[in-house]
Amino acid sequence: MPYLWLMHTTPNPAQVAFQRLLTIMDELREQCPWDKKQTFESLRHLTIEETYELADAILDRDLPNIEKELGDVLLHIVFYARLGKEEGAFTVDSMINRLCEKLIFRHPHIYGNVKAETEEQVKENWEKLKLKEGNRSVLAGVPASLPALVKASRIQDKAKAVGFDWENREQVFEKVQEELQELRHEVEQGSEQSKIESEMGDLLFSMINYARFLGVNPEDALERTNKKFIRRFTYIEERARQEGRALEVLGLAQMDAWWNEAKEQG
Secondary structure: OOOHOOOOOOOOOOHHHHHHHHHHHHHHHHHHHOOOOOHHHHHHHHHHHHHHHHHHHHHHHOHHHHHHHHHHHHHHHHHHHHHHHHOOOOOHHHHHHHHHHHHHHHHHHOOOOOOOOOOOHHHHHHHHHHHHHHOOOOOHHHOOOOHHHHHHHHHHHHHHHHOOOOOOOHHHHHHHHHHHHHHHHHHOOOOHHHHHHHHHHHHHHHHHHHHHHHHHHHHHHHHHHHHHHHHHHHHHHHHHHHHOOOOHHHHHHHHHHHHHHHHOOO
């Protein structure tokens, strides 16, 4: 059945391409043994995987791969829409129209009379509008299943949007130092593990807050460090293979020397 909302006298290339994707999705769902078996639940972990692959491509600024991974994510969105249609819950049409209505509602500075000349003003308006939509808490929109690092960033962003924030980054850095000293105290006192874990959590939370004040995305920063570590450690492994030596018998001094060589290469 054609998606009439896309049909115009002279459809543009994007409309034609999207219609083609919807048609292929219908054909796969009806004819492919694998696609016929899929459910919301079975696709969930695959969607998460595809999203992380997209995130990796973005971090690497790999534009061809970004295009590829965006296509994979779009396929999942279309698949979910097909499942929703089968259950009589929603269609791709209703999903997109609902999104359009939300965008219009949350941008009164574009589609209404509200004034918002800065990014911060826009964010403040968003949080107020979300409360009008029925959210009982400013933090209600933070998904429970988010990774802890990302969740901390989102919590802090949302709190800031309603004015709950430090005045300047010096205050935040002082908080980082305070939390570090509290962690050190618990470690030196030999406190129970739960207390040390609690202080470590406070320190990490304050570091994420400080990163926000510096304009640094902590998730991106940590992942870039992960990639850097992998690149340098892989160099050590390759040097060991070249010399026919096992890492376990190299010794820290030799590994550290090769690590420094890797650092010089970037």
